[in-house]
Amino acid sequence: MEENSVIYIGDKPVMNYVLAVLTQLKGDSGVVTLKARGRSISRAVDTAEIARNRFIPDLKVAGITIGTENMPSEQGRTVNVSSMEIVLCKGQ
């Protein structure tokens, strides 16, 4: 299991990420962090909500932070992209 159970949310179907959350939470750590940038941010929220409402009722949102990251664009400049982290934890 990778350090701190971080799941990076990209362009795949949302159920792929929900399954990743369920798999991570089966391990000893009851904490998983979702990280997303730009357009994928809404998919991170979908992932957290589906995992919580349909699969793990005692899953809690421990914290949400937003930020901005500098990314190199194709033209060689840097562009600012919004990012979000959602920390989820199971029960107490």
Place this chain on the structure above:
Amino acid sequence: MEENSVIYIGDKPVMNYVLAVLTQLKGDSGVVTLKARGRSISRAVDTAEIARNRFIPDLKVAGITIGTENMPSEQGRTVNVSSMEIVLCKGQ
């Protein structure tokens, strides 16, 4: 000014919402809440980040909550849509 200074984030260009945030914070209330659903969630994060990084350096994120709302679909069924609220407040 509407109650509690709520700005609903939709499909308009992000700078429209940034301008709305700046206008609200010019009033006596130093607090503004951004509400978004579905695909607009990432635009809400963009709005908060642009307002904070480019225009109001002492703007703080007071809280972020996520949830799920039931909405009627065009076929008469209800669909679940993720929602997010970001509360922003101007430093003291």
